Structures are given as C-alpha cells and as structure tokens.
Amino acid sequence: MKSIIQMIRENKKVKSCFNKPKKEGFTLIETIISLALVTVVFVSLAQLFTLAVMQNLRSNEMSNAIFLAQQQIDFLRTLTSDELTALTNRPADELIDINGDGTLDFRRITTINSSLAIGTVGFDVQVLVFPISAQNVAVAQLIANPDRHRARAKIHTIISR
Secondary structure (H helix, E strand, O other): OOOHHHHHHHHHHHHHHHHOOOOOOOOHHHHHHHHHHHHHHHHHHHHHHHHHHHHHHHHHHHHHHHHHHHHHHHHHHOOOHHHHHHOOOOOEEEEEOOOOOOOOOEEEEEEEEEEOOOOOOEEEEEEEEEEHHHOOOOHHHHHHOOOOOOOOEEEEEEEEO
C-alpha cells in the first residue's frame, strides 16, 4: 500500500492547498464600496434628468407665451386705425387654453394707447402673457408689475398708420 512518507506528502499537499489565500472574487468591503459609488452616480443622474425635464417644461411654456404675444401683435397690425382707436385705453384680458384640453394655460393682457412718438397716427401696444397662476390677480397689478407675477412674455411695440 502507501507508505507513510507518501501519505505525509499527500497530507502536506492537501494542507497547502487550503492554506493559500484566494486571489479571485471581491471582498465584502469592496462590494459595499462599489455599490455606494454606483448609487451616488445613479442618484446624480436622476437629479440631472429631473432638472432637464423641468427646464424643458419651462422652455416650452416660454415658447408658447412668446408665440401668444407675437400672435396678438400680428393680429393688431391687421386692424385699421379706427379699429385700434376703439380698443385704446382699456386693457384686453384673455384666459387661454393653448392646447384645447379644457385646462386654462395662460392669461394674456393687451394694452393699446395712442402714441404721439411718431409723426403719424400711432398706437403704443403692450402684450403681457402670464402663467395661469396669475388668474386671480387684478389687471392693474399685473400691468404695473409684470415681473413680480412671473410674466412669461412681454412685447412692447408701436403700430403706425
């Protein structure tokens, strides 16, 4: 059979296999640290994504407000001098549902005053577009201080005839 020397040699080989430190795999601490780093990266990306969505919504709101203000100016430029005179000295106040979903989106206030700044008949026109949160604020307050009520668009021009 086996000699005692062979058994001792085999026994030493077995012991030496178990005593070697393993070089493969990760320790628990390494795993926890890597999970923490990955979590920090994902949370940062989630915050960045949320910020991007909010900026897109604000940009969309600003674009729509500027469109509404420019649309009003374009409409007023098609009116005759008599029609513009009939609209002077009283602000036009409109609540607008821009996408037809039944929810009001904007409040547009248009003021037209006679202007003597130019040699011909002229009209000083100001169009202010506010978010719907300004719905219950008095028109005079909105005209006097549009920045306080977060005006989304302000266009001031002169229309001459």
